[in-house]
Amino acid sequence: MKAAFYTLGCKVNQYETEAMTELFRKSGYEIVDFDDYSDVYVINSCTVTGRSDMKTRQAIRKARKLNIDSIIAVVGCYAQIAPEEVLEIPEVNLVIGSKGKGQIVELIDRLKKLKINKLNAVHDILKDKNYEELEISTQIEHTRAYLKIQDGCNQFCTYCIIPYARGTVRSRKLNNIIDEVKRLSHMGYKEVVLTGIHVASYGQDLGDVGLLDVIKRVHEVKGIERIRMSSIEPTFLTEDFIKEVSQLRKFCRHYHVSLQSGCDQTLKRMGRRYTTENYREIIERIRKNIVDVAITTDVIVGFPGETNQEFEETYIFLKDIAFSKIHVFKFSKRRGTKAYNYPNQISNAVKTSRSKRVIELSEQCEIDFYKRFIGRKMDVLFEQNVKGMDGFIEGYTDNYIRVAVPGDIRFKNCIIPTTLKEIKKDMVIGEIVEGK
Ligand code: SF4
Incomplete structure (x- = not known):
C-alpha cells in the first residue's frame, strides 16, 4: 500500500x-x-x-x-x-x-x-485539555529539526482563527521533548527549532515548568549545537528571560517577535496586549543583552479600519526598529473571529499596495543588516546546494544570515567558520576560513 x-x-x-x-x-x-x-x-x-x-x-x-x-x-x-x-x-x-x-x-x-x-x-477541540503526543525521529530538512513543544493558544486576538482551529494551550511533557531531542541528535541533527502555536505559553497548563526549562534542558543534550525559537510574543520577553538565555551558548541570536501593527489603535482593535512603546522597550532589552542579534517580525496590513495614517505609523515604526526581516500578511477575514464583522474592511488593492511597500522595506532592512557583517568571520551551518548556483552550498549563521560559499554537499551539516564577503540579492557570498 x-x-x-x-x-x-x-x-x-x-x-x-x-x-x-x-x-x-x-x-x-x-x-x-x-x-x-x-x-x-x-x-x-x-x-x-x-x-x-x-x-x-x-x-x-x-x-x-x-x-x-x-x-x-x-x-x-x-x-x-x-x-x-x-x-x-x-x-x-x-x-x-x-x-x-x-x-x-x-x-x-x-x-x-x-x-x-x-x-x-x-x-470539539476547545474541550480538549491534553497534548496529543506525536513523535518524529527524522525530518525532510536534514540539518534543522522542528520540534513541537506545545499546541493551542489562549490569546484570541480578534483577527485570528487559530485558537478555534487548534484549541487552548496544551503543552508537551518535558521528558518527551527531551527524549525526542536525543533521538534527533542521534540521527545527526545539530539544530532544533522550538515550535508550537504559541511557544511562549509553554507550561501554562502544566504548572511547574516553563519555556526557559525547555531551553535549558535541550541545551544539555549532547550533539545539539543550536537552539532556535520559531516565533514569540513580545510580552513574554522579560529581562530575566533574555539574560538567562543570553548565557546559553547554543541559543541562537535570532528572535522572531510578532508585532502585527506599529500603530496603537490598530493593535487595540486586534486585541494585542501591548503598545508600540512596550514593544520598543522589549526590543531595546534584547539588543542590550545580545550583541549582533537578528530581530525579525510579522506584520498584518489592511486590518479593518486601518487608515492611511495608521498604516504610515506602522511603516515608520517598522523602519525605526530596523528589523532584519519583516514577514507581511494581508488581512484575511475569517468567519468566527471578531474582526470578521468589523466595519471599514479594506479593499484588496489597498492591502496589496501596503504589502508591497512593506516587502520593499524588508528587502532594504535585510541588506542593511547583512552589511554590518561584511568582512566578519561567522560560523555557518551548511544545509544544501544553492538552487541555480552550481558549485555553491548554503547555510545560516546563528543570527540567520543566509550564506553561500563555493563548495559541495560534503559541507552539509557541518558548522564551519566563514568570512562574509559580499551581498548578493538575499544572501551573502562567503569564503571558508583557511585551514577549516
Ligand atoms: S495571533 Fe497568535 S497569539 Fe493571537 S490568537 Fe492567533 S495564534 Fe494566538
Whole structure:
C-alpha cells in the first residue's frame, strides 16, 4: 500500500505530517510523492487565510485525479473549522481535525473494513485539555529539526482563527521533548527549532515548568549545537528571560517577535496586549543583552479600519526598529473571529499596495543588516546546494544570515567558520576560513 502527503501552512503542520508519515511507514506503507499514484492521500490543511482553504480544495481534486479509487483524508485546521463543508466535497472520504492525527492509520483501516465512503472524526477541540503526543525521529530538512513543544493558544486576538482551529494551550511533557531531542541528535541533527502555536505559553497548563526549562534542558543534550525559537510574543520577553538565555551558548541570536501593527489603535482593535512603546522597550532589552542579534517580525496590513495614517505609523515604526526581516500578511477575514464583522474592511488593492511597500522595506532592512557583517568571520551551518548556483552550498549563521560559499554537499551539516564577503540579492557570498 502507498501513502502520499501534502502539507499546507506552518511548521507545526509540517512536524505533524512527519509524525503521520512515520506512523504509515511503521504500518508497512510505502511513502510516495504527492504527484504519484497512491492508495491513500493525506492533505494536512491550513485555514489561516481564505487562500489556504482554496489550496486544500485544489489538492483534494488533484489527488482524486491521480487515483479515482484512493482514500482521501483531509486533516488539520481547515477540517477542524469546517468539518461538514470539507466532508461534503465529493472526493473526500475522511476528515480529522487538529486532534486524532495519531489515529489516522487506524481510521483508514476502519473505513476500509466497514466499506464506508465518508467518516467524520473531528472532535470539539476547545474541550480538549491534553497534548496529543506525536513523535518524529527524522525530518525532510536534514540539518534543522522542528520540534513541537506545545499546541493551542489562549490569546484570541480578534483577527485570528487559530485558537478555534487548534484549541487552548496544551503543552508537551518535558521528558518527551527531551527524549525526542536525543533521538534527533542521534540521527545527526545539530539544530532544533522550538515550535508550537504559541511557544511562549509553554507550561501554562502544566504548572511547574516553563519555556526557559525547555531551553535549558535541550541545551544539555549532547550533539545539539543550536537552539532556535520559531516565533514569540513580545510580552513574554522579560529581562530575566533574555539574560538567562543570553548565557546559553547554543541559543541562537535570532528572535522572531510578532508585532502585527506599529500603530496603537490598530493593535487595540486586534486585541494585542501591548503598545508600540512596550514593544520598543522589549526590543531595546534584547539588543542590550545580545550583541549582533537578528530581530525579525510579522506584520498584518489592511486590518479593518486601518487608515492611511495608521498604516504610515506602522511603516515608520517598522523602519525605526530596523528589523532584519519583516514577514507581511494581508488581512484575511475569517468567519468566527471578531474582526470578521468589523466595519471599514479594506479593499484588496489597498492591502496589496501596503504589502508591497512593506516587502520593499524588508528587502532594504535585510541588506542593511547583512552589511554590518561584511568582512566578519561567522560560523555557518551548511544545509544544501544553492538552487541555480552550481558549485555553491548554503547555510545560516546563528543570527540567520543566509550564506553561500563555493563548495559541495560534503559541507552539509557541518558548522564551519566563514568570512562574509559580499551581498548578493538575499544572501551573502562567503569564503571558508583557511585551514577549516
Ligand atoms: S497569539 Fe493571537 S495571533 Fe497568535 S495564534 Fe494566538 S490568537 Fe492567533
